[in-house]
Amino acid sequence: MSDHRIVITGASEEIRQRIYRARHRVYALEIGQHSPNPEARLTDALDASNRYLVAMDGDELAGFVSITPPGEAGYSIDKYFGRDELPFVVDEGLFEIRLLTVMPGHRSSELAAALMMAAFRWIEARGGSRVVAIGRREVKTMYLKAGMSDTGRSVKAGAVTYDLLHAGIATLRGTVDRKRKLLDRIEAAVDWQLQVPLRKPASCFHGGAFFGAIGADFASLGRHRSIINADVLDAWFPPAPAVMEALREHLPWLMRTSPPTACEGLVAAIAAACGVPESCILPGAGSSDLIFRALPRWLTPRSRAVLLDPTYGEYAHVLEKVIGCRVERFPLERADGYEVNIGKLVEWISSGPDLVVLVNPNSPTGRGLTAAEIEVILAAAPSRTRVWIDETYIDYTGESVERLVARHENLIVCKSMSKAYALSGMRVAYLCAGQHHLEELRALTPPWVVGLPSQVAAVKALESTSYYVRRWKQTASLRDSMARDLRKLGWEVIPGSANFLLAHVPEDVPAAREIVAACRERELFLRDAAAMGSHLGERAVRLAVKDAVTNRKMIEILSDIAGSTDRPGRASMTTCAS
Known part of the structure; x- marks a missing residue:
């Protein structure tokens, strides 16, 4: 040419x-x-x-x-x-x-x-x-x-x-x-200059295969009672009573009424909960909305980004498949329990990438960074490097860095209210950052970006702190109990801090994809974690934490499928699930 x-x-x-x-x-x-x-x-x-x-x-x-x-x-x-x-x-x-x-x-x-x-x-x-x-x-x-x-x-x-x-x-x-x-x-x-791109845009895979068993046409919603959807990380507990009361009392009106155009009441409630000015909050219809809205605006194919490996797959999808920028993966090692080596990460960040994404606690590993560790990372990042902290699961640990946006101009916190507030179906999230980051994104934000029932639910949830704190503490107890039971099955469980666990199944049982497929036959949906990182291998499974009864049922199914009761030295199912 x-x-x-x-x-x-x-x-x-x-x-x-x-x-x-x-x-x-x-x-x-x-x-x-x-x-x-x-x-x-x-x-x-x-x-x-x-x-x-x-x-x-x-x-x-x-x-x-x-x-x-x-x-x-x-x-x-x-x-x-x-x-x-x-x-x-x-x-x-x-x-x-x-x-x-x-x-x-x-x-x-x-x-x-x-x-x-x-x-x-x-x-x-x-x-x-x-x-x-x-x-x-x-x-x-x-x-x-x-x-x-x-x-x-x-x-x-x-x-x-x-x-x-x-x-x-x-x-x-x-x-x-x-x-x-x-x-x-x-x-x-x-x-x-065709109307279709040279490279076919790739779809982003998530969990959620369980909905196929219910039916995406919503004709058999009652089937959810017999299905264990542990392939997604939705809360096992219901929304706060104040949320349910508001929706029950006003739902017909909420459904037919236009919400506040710019989510003004929701923004005020979030800002008060975060302890930041309202100008530092940008609402969205779930964190995916904010990821897809912000990152393609800030980055180009010439940009360089750093991701943890493994981590939440949507970031790699947007950066590589949608934007087409260069992605460098910071490896987390199984031998280290997938902990982040802060010293090595600081070396990577000091080279000046355009973006660093840290999911904290990380998915699928469940490992978290303290606020002090994140401050070390922020101090090492050049001023031109945006540091994006995804705090979808942070409420399970209580270490949010939202208030640090006042001291660090390159910090952006992305927070979903889906998981910790039991509002996954409502699709409510926000960015917390200096207003200089959010200014141009506001022009790209459509009016009524969050529906009225969702806005009301989120505000009432933020007013119900004591209820959720109790639920988060219960989740930690349930998670630890499930970890113990999985270890009795011979699984290597990564110590996590969120509402899920990453585990590696032993060599003498089927690989993760086979276990996941067999579980589906029993209406238990799990996540084969292989695609969530470059070296997780074929024996990594991620499981959501559920209530105690459901967790016991999950362990029973896994024990049956893996044949743990027939293998010497393994506890019987009666012992693990009691």
């Missing part, structure tokens, strides 16, 4: 006319598929319904590709093959790629691969399930490398032989996922 970046975009009508002339030059004059004509242009009936994607080198047409969507007009392959002889189904998911053309002067580049990628992404983003093409035999290898299969059928058109190729979108996606270096080169050389 040329020294400057080539633009890949959709073709305008004026560009289409240039494509028709280019088609004549290439397909009639150069390779002899068609006879030359006096108009010096080639077009056909499919041009009424197809889409052209083009590569423009300044004002010069460098290449193009045509996409024929499903529809009454049919496909170009219909001219050569009967549909009954095709080795694939022709349905509403079939798209055709044709006329992949690179003009002279650009054929030594990777422009053909870029146009092929553009066509694939265009089709994939529109729900296509299969792609068909007739590729010129001389360049068939390019189609095969892209993941397409040769059907063994061919056709001669003028002086040119074409081979019939096809592939499922899933197959092509697998091929693309393995060609990261090619994607990097295309990104460096091309100004991608």
Whole structure:
């Protein structure tokens, strides 16, 4: 490709006319598929319904590709093959790629691969399930490398032989996922101006598989009574009585009434609870809302971020898959109980990354940092480095650093009220930071970002401190009891400080994924933690702490599945669950 970046975009009508002339030059004059004509242009009936994607080198047409969507007009392959002889189904998911053309002067580049990628992404983003093409035999290898299969059928058109190729979108996606270096080169050389991104945005996996057993259509909500949803970290206890009373008394009105536009009452209640000015609080509909709202605004693909490894996966997803910035993972070692080595972390941070994310207590490990340790980290961070502390589980330990935002201008605290306040379904969270961090985010915050029932529930929860403190203390006791029972099963339990536990199952029982799958058959949902870190291995399980009765049932199920009662030296189930 040329020294400057080539633009890949959709073709305008004026560009289409240039494509028709280019088609004549290439397909009639150069390779002899068609006879030359006096108009010096080639077009056909499919041009009424197809889409052209083009590569423009300044004002010069460098290449193009045509996409024929499903529809009454049919496909170009219909001219050569009967549909009954095709080795694939022709349905509403079939798209055709044709006329992949690179003009002279650009054929030594990777422009053909870029146009092929553009066509694939265009089709994939529109729900296509299969792609068909007739590729010129001389360049068939390019189609095969892209993941397409040769059907063994061919056709001669003028002086040119074409081979019939096809592939499922899933197959092509697998091929693309393995060609990261090619994607990097295309990104460096091309100004991608299609309505779909070059890289398919990845979805972020969370726990919550349990809802499949209930039904996402909400037709059988009563099933929740028989399911143990320990794959998510929702509170085992109900919201405070004051929360329930307010909702019961006023719910019809709350549901039909617009809330305060900027959550003014909620912001005031949060600020009072944190001991900071209201200008230091930005509300959101759960911490995910705030993560997705703030980080893409503050960071670019040129930014550098530091994450703990393992940690909550949404941060890596947003930083790597959404923003595309460079992520450095600070390793937490099993041999050290996944504790954070403050001295080593300070060395990493002193190099001046744009962002440091610390989930405290961390998930999935449950290990926490003290406020004093976080102050050491803040002191080491250069002024340009934002230090983001996720305190979703901090109330279980009582070590919040929200008040430190007055002393540290680079500190941002992200706090969800989902877990510790039993409000996961309400989706309430906030950022606590200097107002200089929040100013531009306020302009991106829609009015009524938190619903009225949720605002009322959160305010009443903040007024019920004594109730929640009792519940947090109960959670610690339940967690410690569950840890003891898991150790009796031979599991290596990481000492945590939140409402969950990370444990490694012994070598003589099935791996985590097998245990998780077997538990689902018993309506117990756990989290295989393997994907939450780069070296957790295949034997790490994260479990949410529930009430005492439910915890005993979980231990019974795990004992049965792991076969612990049959292994010498292991306590019987009667002993562990009593």
